[in-house]
Amino acid sequence: MNLLEVKNLSVQYGSGQGGVLAVDGVDLSVGVGEFVGLAGESGCGKTTLAMAIPNLLPKYASITTGTIEFEGQDLSNKSESELNEVRWRDISVIFQGALNALNPVATIGNQIAEPILIHEPGTSHDAAITRAKELLEAVGISASRSSSYSHEFSGGMRQRVMIAMALACRPKLVIADEPITALDVMTQAQILELLRSLSETFNLSMLLISHDLSVLAETCDRVQIMYAGKVAEVGTADDVFGEQNSAHPYTQRLLKSYPNIHQERKFIDGIPGYPPDLSKSHAGCRFAERCTVSVEKCFTDEPELAVISELHRSACHLVGGSK
Ligand SMILES: Nc1ncnc2c1ncn2[C@@H]1O[C@H](COP(=O)(O)OP(=O)(O)OP(=O)(O)O)[C@@H](O)[C@H]1O
Ligand SMILES: [Mg+2]
Known part of the structure; x- marks a missing residue:
């Protein structure tokens, strides 16, 4: 059984004449430990599809058809409180343009500890901070920086912190929406390498959205190309990107x-x-x-x-x- 199995999913923003059918009858699967890439021109529905999975869509968006099975359970008709059980702990998201989303007045350690304290009640503050420090080390930042603030970090380091946060509650699936777009190529390569090695350490599956086809070719097992809300092509990275394939x-x-x-x-x-x-x-x-x-x-x-x-x-x- 796949970890995630999305079938015939349609998502609409607004309704009636002005409604936008951003995702139209899309299938998507992610296996255990698999990296799946999502690509396609701006506006083709990548973020909408990804955000529909843990239902983080805005209020005026609705899932009009389809099912989203995560470990065999359909998420598309779950209540907000049921979804809160799944978010962070099973599925976490690194949002598009999240580099500036860190709280400027909280230390990095406290920010990584926050989802642990919320989603794992009973964990003490000290235990959460200890785990935050371990996560910082795992993403290549010294634990001693846990009392620093985000403005003291470079863009690449802030992205590492975002990744540490996404891993805080040991999720099974990470959805990363353009996690490296704002970084220089050297830092991009380091972050990709990091994601790959963390996936082994933490037994992660990943849905990776990127405009950069070479990034997907290097990082992903399978790739899905979207066009205007539909799937144009899907296959292994070699099927989709290989010369003549x-x-x-x-x-x-x-x-x-x-x-x-x-x-x-x-x-x-x-x-x-x-x-x-x-x-x-x-x-x-x-x-x-x-x-x-x-x-x-x-x-x-x-x-x-x-x-x-x-x-x-x-x-x-x-x-x-x-x-
Ligand atoms: N909050 C919103 N309200 C209304 N329409 C939206 C909203 N977000 C996206 N759309 C529309 O839905 C379609 C898909 O947008 P989406 O953001 O999913 O595309 P994307 O593939 O992630 O693009 P990008 O590569 O630019 O991030 C677009 O036509 C967009 O205009
Ligand atoms: Mg997007």
């Missing part, structure tokens, strides 16, 4: 939109046009307008996720024939 024209164009330091300098391709408006309904494939290989059917029939190999699926009518 990626099966969806959108993934192929995304890959071409990334600079490759080993190749001759040239202008990056980019993908002309914009994703469709998610407040409108769509016929056919959502990428058809921007796709260079689309055929008539692509504008009328919505493609299903077709099986390519064991773990590889692609939602394209031209699967395999579009390279």
Whole structure:
């Protein structure tokens, strides 16, 4: 059994005419100890999908279809108090843009200890601080810094603190939404290395959201590419990113939109046009307008996720024939 099994999930912001269907019938699974990457252009629904899992969506968002099974239990219809049992202890989140989310007037040690004190009643303050110090050491910060404040830390160190906090209640799944975007490449590499090694130490599973395909290729076991609220392609990192392997024209164009330091300098391709408006309904494939290989059917029939190999699926009518 997978740790997380999301099926046919749809999430809508607002309702009626102005409603935005940000996630539309999406499946997502994360196995025990597995790292799954989520990628796709800005606005394709990555954060919405991720936040729907522990239901941290804003009030005016609603889950309109689907199930979110975590260890076999459906989270989509749980009450707030039941979800509070799951958050932090089973599933923790490193939020997008969280680098500045630390409390400026509380010491780092107290901030890491806080979720432990809230979610593990009966733990003494001293025991929580001891664990906070161990967590700081685990993320490569000396325990002696636990009485420092966030402004005394660099961006990379603050991100390590956020990771320590996410691990405070020994969760099984960490959802990390762009955890390294604001950092320089050296620090990014260190943080990724850290996440990988912590996953072994703490037996973690991870849902990692990143715009950076090379980060996902290096870090993740499987990768899911989203486009306009739908899954375009999913498979092992090699299925999706391997040369000649990626099966969806959108993934192929995304890959071409990334600079490759080993190749001759040239202008990056980019993908002309914009994703469709998610407040409108769509016929056919959502990428058809921007796709260079689309055929008539692509504008009328919505493609299903077709099986390519064991773990590889692609939602394209031209699967395999579009390279
Ligand atoms: N709080 C909100 N209220 C209304 N619409 C929202 C809200 N958050 C997101 N949306 C809309 O839902 C869609 C998906 O947004 P989401 O933030 O999930 O995308 P994303 O893939 O995480 O993008 P990014 O890469 O920029 O973080 C977008 O069209 C966005 O405009
Ligand atoms: Mg986002």
